[in-house]
Amino acid sequence: MSKNFIIITVIFFSPILLFPSAGITPYIKIDGQIYFLLSVEKRYTNKKPYICITDFGGRGPTTIKTAAKEGYEETMGIFTTKNIEHLKKEKKAGVNFFIQNFKNKKSLIIGNKNYKTFFIDITQAAIELTHNNPENIKNTILNTLETRLIKLKSLEKFKNKFDEYREKIGFVLIKREDFIAMVKTPHIALHKTKVHTSFVPQPQYYFLKLKLYGPFVQLLQKDNAYLKLLNL
DSSP, X not given: OOOOOOOOOOOOOOGGGGSXXXXXXXXXXXXXXXXXXXXXXXXXXXXXXXXXXXXXXXXXXXXXXXXXXXXXXXXXTTTTOSSGGGTXXXXXXXXXXXXXXXXXXXXXXXXXXXEEEEEEEOHHXXXXXXXXXXXXXXXXXXXXXXXXXXXXXXXXXXTTTOHHHHHEEEEEEEEHHHHHHHHHSTTSOGGGSEEEESSSSSOOEEEOOOEEOHHHHHHXXXXXXXXXXXXX
């Protein structure tokens, strides 16, 4: 007796792929200079790892909410959440912090229908983080981020839940002029630029051979969009 078998193939499609992509690039104004806060991450090309600098980006339900969510998650709530163990519980308030900043302050948006990144001024929140001592603003931001990143990676309840933290190496503050130079000539790394970093034991100025993430550069180069950064 022969039997006929019907093979049914089920394809699982994640709705997250339909969500818009967006990112955020916070910046601070201190001593007449603008510094961009960016992420230093491990990426892969043909399964080979490399280190690059990029904005805080991802996917979510709407462009603004996605940018705000990434801003909160990837800065690990340093501006709104005092206890890192409450990172998930206080997520709504943290995301709203960035959304309100979008609404209350002039934020620069650069991008296209596929990806947008929001340049947002977080100077006041950063100063409050230093207990109103702006002279230590760069050290305070980077030290706090590094401390939180180390702790977050060690917390059992966050393991396997925040993939971006596994690939994150640290953070960097780049002066606007140096950042624009990197966008204009992306093949030139930061080996000639003094950059404030957080992925070393004692953050200070180091010479680094780091480059901006390729797609991030292309976004800023499109129609010379990076020139808008001069108006911040």
